[in-house]
Amino acid sequence: xxxxxxxxxxxxxxxxxxxxxxxxxxxxxxxxxxxxxxxxxxxxxxxxxxxxxxxxxxxxxxxxxxxxxxxxxxxxxxxxxxxxxxxxxxxxxxxxxxxxxxxxxxxxxxxxxxxxxxxxxxxxxxxxxxxxxxxxxxxxxxxxxxxxxxxxxxxxxxxxxxxxxxxxxxxxxxxxxxxxxxxxxxxxxxxxxxxxxxxxxxxxxxxxxxxxxxxxxxxxxxxxxxxxxxxxxxxxxxxxxxxxxxxxxxxxxxxxxxxxxxxxxxxxxxxxxxxxxxxxxxxxxxxxxxxxxxxxxxxxxxxxxxxxxxxxxxxxxxxxxxxxxxxxxxxxxxxxxxxxxxxxxxxxxxxxxxxxxxxxxxxxxxxxxxxxxxxxxxxxxxxxxxxxxxxxxxxxxxxxx
Numbered sequence: 430x431x432x433x434x435x436x437x438x439x440x441x442x443x444x445x446x447x448x449x450x451x452x453x454x455x456x457x458x459x460x461x462x463x464x465x466x467x468x469x470x471x472x473x474x475x476x477x478x479x480x481x482x483x484x485x486x487x488x489x490x491x492x493x494x495x496x497x498x499x500x501x502x503x504x505x506x507x508x509x510x511x512x513x514x515x516x517x518x519x520x521x522x523x524x525x526x527x528x529x530x531x532x533x534x535x536x537x538x539x540x541x542x543x544x545x546x547x548x549x550x551x552x553x554x555x556x557x558x559x560x561x562x563x564x565x566x567x568x569x570x571x572x573x574x575x576x577x578x579x580x581x582x583x584x585x586x587x588x589x590x591x592x593x594x595x596x597x598x599x600x601x602x603x604x605x606x607x608x609x610x611x612x613x614x615x616x617x618x619x620x621x622x623x624x625x626x627x628x629x630x631x632x633x634x635x636x637x638x639x640x641x642x643x644x645x646x647x648x649x650x651x652x653x654x655x656x657x658x659x660x661x662x663x664x665x666x667x668x669x670x671x672x673x674x675x676x677x678x679x680x681x682x683x684x685x686x687x688x689x690x691x692x693x694x695x696x697x698x699x700x701x702x703x704x705x706x707x708x709x710x711x712x713x714x715x716x717x718x719x720x721x722x723x724x725x726x727x728x729x730x731x732x733x734x735x736x737x738x739x740x741x742x743x744x745x746x747x748x749x750x751x752x753x754x755x756x757x758x759x760x761x762x763x764x765x766x767x768x769x770x771x772x773x774x775x776x777x778x779x780x781x782x783x784x785x786x787x788x789x790x791x792x793x794x795x796x797x798x799x800x801x802x803x804x805x806x807x808x809x810x811x812x813x814x815x816x817x818x819x820x821x822x823x824x825x826x827x828x829x830x
Contacts, residue, residue, distance in 0.1 A: 431501055431508075434825075436488045437764045439512065441822045443480030444752070446519070447473055448815040455811045458804035464523065471531075472522035477747060478608055479538055480515045485755050486616055487545055490566060492762065493623050498552040507544055514538040532584070539577050546570045561637050562626055565619035568645050572611025579604025595659060602655035609746050611648045614713075617754045618644070618683070621706075624761065628697045630690050632682070640682045647676035654724055658733030669724035677717050684710070701767050705757035708776075712749035719745075737790025741783055748779050748814075756821075771821045778813030785810060 450473040457466050491504060517534030525531055549570055557563055582600035590596060625631065632640060650672025653665045687694070687710075695703065719742060723732050732738045759765045785807045791797050800806070 431491075431496070431505060433488055433492055433762075434764050436508065437485060437759055438822070438825055440481055440485035440488065441765070441818075441825065443476050443484065443515070444818050445815075445822045447477045447481060448811075448818045450476070452808065452811045452815050455804070455808040459808060465526070468523050468526040471526055472519065475518050475522060475535070476515065479518070482613060482747075482751055482755065483542075484512070484515070485759065486613070486620075489620055489755075489758055489762070490549065490616065493620065494553045494557055494563065494566070495549065498554060500548060500552050504548065507541060507548070511538065511541040511545075514541060527587075535580065539580060542573060542577065546574055560623070560626055561631055562619045562622035564637075564641060565622055566616055568641070569612050569614075569616035569619055572607050572615060572648065576604050576607035576612060579607070598658075599656055603652065605743075606652045606655050607648070609743075609751070610651060613751045615644065615648065617709075617751065617758075620758055621754075624698075624758075625690075628693065630686075630693060632686055636682055636686070640679050643675045643679035643682075647672045647674075647679060651676065651720055651724075654720060654729070657724070657726075657729035660726075660730065663726065666724060666726055666729065669729075670721065673717070673721035673724050677721065680713065680717060698761065701772070702757050702761045705753050705760070705772075709750050709754040709757060712745060712753065716742075716746055716750060731794060735790045735794055737786050738794075741786040741790065744786065745783060749783070765821070765825055768820065768824055771817045771824070774813050774817035774820065778810050778815075778817055781810035782807060782814065 450469055453462060453464065453469055454466070454473060456462060495504065514534045514537040518531055518538070521528070521531040521534060550567065553563060579600045579602075582603070583597060586592075586594055586597045586600060622631075631637075650668050653669040653672065656665065657669060698706070722728050723742075732742075756765070756767070760767050785800070785803060788797065788800060789803055789807075792799055
């Protein structure tokens with residue numbers, strides 16, 4: 430029998446590790462460390478996306494759609510095989526960066542995701558395939574598969590054109606875009622819809638069709654934001670603006686439905702789960718606005734030349750939207766317990782790091798006054814995040830053992 434809680438505790442363990450690496454990356458600005466910065470960046474990003482979010486999200490999807498499909502033994506093999514590839518990346522990237530063993534483990538991980546996609550599409554019970562939530566998660570699964578084109582192209586480009594080629598950067602951006610905005614975002618929407626369905630809340634057929642197509646076409650078109658750093662023809666800006674507008678329209682439908690059903694939702698969602706989902710919704714709204722603003726030529730030029738703005742945006746989506754929404758769902762399923770102090774520490778660390786990263790980027794762009802010891806305070810704020818995530822993890826451990 431599959432222990433969903435233990436699978437989630439493994440995911441939380443990865444969350445702790447990426448928080449530790451996040452602190453280490455901040456400390457590089459104020460002291461010397463006996464590690465290679467670039468290698469830790471690679472490890473940090475891979476374990477964040479493939480360890481914490483992938484493990485947590487696929488566990489939720491298996492629980493909601495596959496737990497009655499009689500493939501538990503096959504899934505168990507797949508789960509532990511996938512964990513072996515993640516641990517392999519964790520043990521190779523910090524010491525070698527992109528090299529033989531890290532590439533082997535990354536490739537094996539991609540193959541494992543294809544197997545999960547096959548399991549989900551083939552073995553989801555027929556009666557669940559008619560659900561609105563399934564349609565969204567099916568799209569998310571395909572976005573996950575689509576995103577994997579990026580790493581395959583990276584390998585080809587590195588072997589031919591080198592890592593200074595624009596195609597190298599665009600392949601990475603392709604992967605990140607369809608991971609963040611396709612796989613993660615659409616899958617989390619699907620999980621939210623499944624929660625709604627369990628309490629008799631659904632969109633009308635007309636609204637579902639509108640939401641589905643606006644969202645997914647928007648996901649595809651907003652990829653062009655990722656190539657605006659090349660300052661291409663204005664037509665690509667138009668595509669990016671259109672995609673951003675479509676996504677705003679899509680989520681306007683969803684937010685409207687949530688407001689309409691808020692009294693019903695309050696009955697079934699705990700106070701903590703509700704608060705977390707509200708915060709994730711707020712983070713999503715800011716993300717949508719930032720997407721639209723970043724689609725115009727002037728702002729795209731400013732953002733693409735400012736690494737702090739890019740990091741601030743990625744962290745906003747990862748820590749403020751994806752991670753918060755995922756934790757909300759884990760709490761709703763009673764797989765984790767959330768001490769209030771962890772939420773307060775996490776919120777404080779998140780807001781402080783976002784403010785400091787964004788402000789640091791704005792100092793040069795808008796000639797703002799320099800904050801004294803900003804690197805030190807950014808490191809301290811990252812420690813708050815580590816304390817929150819570490820506390821959350823150890824609290825689950827104490828309750829079990």
